[in-house]
Amino acid sequence: MEFALNQLPSLLNMLWWPFCRVMAMFSAAPIIGENMVPLRVRVLLSLAFAVVLMPGVSVPAAIEPLSMYGLLATVEQVLIGFGIGLAFHLTLAILMVLGFVTSSQMGLSMAIMNDPMSGMSSDVVSAMLYILCIFVFFSIDGHLVLAGVVGASFHAWPVGAGMQLPTLQTIAYNVAWVFSAALLLALPVIFSAMVVQLGFGFLNRVAPALNLFALGFSVVTVFGLYMLGNIVRSVPEHYIRMTHQVLEMLRQGMR
Numbered sequence: 001m002e003f004a005l006n007q008l009p010s011l012l013n014m015l016w017w018p019f020c021r022v023m024a025m026f027s028a029a030p031i032i033g034e035n036m037v038p039l040r041v042r043v044l045l046s047l048a049f050a051v052v053l054m055p056g057v058s059v060p061a062a063i064e065p066l067s068m069y070g071l072l073a074t075v076e077q078v079l080i081g082f083g084i085g086l087a088f089h090l091t092l093a094i095l096m097v098l099g100f101v102t103s104s105q106m107g108l109s110m111a112i113m114n115d116p117m118s119g120m121s122s123d124v125v126s127a128m129l130y131i132l133c134i135f136v137f138f139s140i141d142g143h144l145v146l147a148g149v150v151g152a153s154f155h156a157w158p159v160g161a162g163m164q165l166p167t168l169q170t171i172a173y174n175v176a177w178v179f180s181a182a183l184l185l186a187l188p189v190i191f192s193a194m195v196v197q198l199g200f201g202f203l204n205r206v207a208p209a210l211n212l213f214a215l216g217f218s219v220v221t222v223f224g225l226y227m228l229g230n231i232v233r234s235v236p237e238h239y240i241r242m243t244h245q246v247l248e249m250l251r252q253g254m255r
Contacts, residue, residue, distance in 0.1 A: 028085030
């Protein structure tokens, strides 16, 4: 019993560093880090995952958790875990921006509803794409991929060794990739809505007596729904492709 009590501080020291990194990753990860998952559930998942990672984590004996060096190491683990979770969250943010751009072109941006997943107000199209991404995320075992990336990160970025600045810069630069990728995916809807509106503009010159404001809004909405149905078919494929790009980015940063 006395031997077990003497080993308890070292065991807690080995558990603390994986817990900080995994907790930060779960807080920024897609779906798991949303408000629909309670904080207690994330803490318990992080604790259980940290226990699993303990045998594979090498902690320098010189790091004391209550020292200044230990505080800096804790901040380091939080930054690494947050960066990994944010990298995977970018793929979900692309589809959320896609939903907002599509709904604004269709005239459905006024249909705002309270989103219980993020705790904010969002349009109906973005909420639909978010639910679709949830099914795709778990169907491709995204939670297992997150676990594998965090486990591999302890070999690439050990505790107390720091994280390379180019890796952080790569993650920061990929925020611009969110807007460019969302715009590329939304281009068919944007171009189609522009063509329909130009057609109604010419029709207004031919028949000024028609109420083209009411007629044009309904036609653009119906045509936008048709284009949205074609885009939704390819959303899972694009989501998987973008996830592979994120994995390749992290793999290059871990080398």
